[in-house]
Amino acid sequence: MSLLATDGLVKEFGGVRALEDLSVSVDRGELVGVMGPNGAGKSTLFNCVSGIVEPDAGRVTFDGEDVTGDAPETLARSGLVRTFQLTRELETMTVRDNVRLAAPDQQGERTVPALLRTDAMQEQERRVRERADDLIETFELERLADEYSSALSGGQRKLLELARVLMLEPDLLLLDEPFAGVNPTLTREIAGRIRDLNDGGMTVVVIEHEIETLTELVDRLIVLQQGRLLVEGDPEAVLSDERVIDAYLGE
Numbered sequence: 001m002s003l004l005a006t007d008g009l010v011k012e013f014g015g016v017r018a019l020e021d022l023s024v025s026v027d028r029g030e031l032v033g034v035m036g037p038n039g040a041g042k043s044t045l046f047n048c049v050s051g052i053v054e055p056d057a058g059r060v061t062f063d064g065e066d067v068t069g070d071a072p073e074t075l076a077r078s079g080l081v082r083t084f085q086l087t088r089e090l091e092t093m094t095v096r097d098n099v100r101l102a103a104p105d106q107q108g109e110r111t112v113p114a115l116l117r118t119d120a121m122q123e124q125e126r127r128v129r130e131r132a133d134d135l136i137e138t139f140e141l142e143r144l145a146d147e148y149s150s151a152l153s154g155g156q157r158k159l160l161e162l163a164r165v166l167m168l169e170p171d172l173l174l175l176d177e178p179f180a181g182v183n184p185t186l187t188r189e190i191a192g193r194i195r196d197l198n199d200g201g202m203t204v205v206v207i208e209h210e211i212e213t214l215t216e217l218v219d220r221l222i223v224l225q226q227g228r229l230l231v232e233g234d235p236e237a238v239l240s241d242e243r244v245i246d247a248y249l250g251e
């Protein structure tokens, strides 16, 4: 059974059909790439799946449940998360705080004065701190842990975005352009991290414009064009498909 499936998704923005009867699915344990020319509907697909926008028609199924229109927090709690670019607000925090604050249900930290915290809350906070430190170490961000996030390079930001989202311990991770603005060395590093996560059992779906990196990374490619599924399958076969070549040449 697939972990994620969309069935006949339709999304329109003021007369523009961003998604037009789109049905795709991802099996548990897969590493799948989503590509397509500008405006093909890639981000809208992620937004519909992760609860950022509600589709006008169609269904999203996650782990056998109909989750169409569920809020992003609800989906995150069930194990479906996507990366977000760092907002300005997050840039004014340190790398370490950014990772820690990505943890779910941090009730102790913000709402209860230190003296009133129960043992359970303190234990939860300790676990959050440890997990954050582990992720910071795994992503080799220790040297930058106490710097403001605004000081990071493009590639380091992408690593931080990944570390943040992993605090949520997802089953399905949706990555939106993880290599955008990243130099070749860090691109290889990030690609390696994504592969490691997938080897560890996480299902991953990646939107990316950098076709060469994407093709090397994923098991399967899904190509969208004008809100529809154009071609899907083995990366090599997809890239040599006439319809895909035409779609990109026509851009």
Ligand SMILES: Nc1ncnc2c1ncn2[C@@H]1O[C@H](COP(=O)(O)OP(=O)(O)OP(=O)(O)O)[C@@H](O)[C@H]1O
Residues within 6 Å of the ligand: 013, 014, 016, 017, 018, 036, 037, 038, 039, 040, 041, 042, 043, 044, 045
């Ligand atoms: N919030 C929105 N308001 C209005 N139009 C939108 C909105 N989001 C997407 N669109 C339109 O829907 C279509 C699909 O956009 P989408 O961003 O999903 O494509 P994409 O494949 O992710 O493109 P890109 O590669 O350029 O990021 C485009 O025509 C876009 O202009």
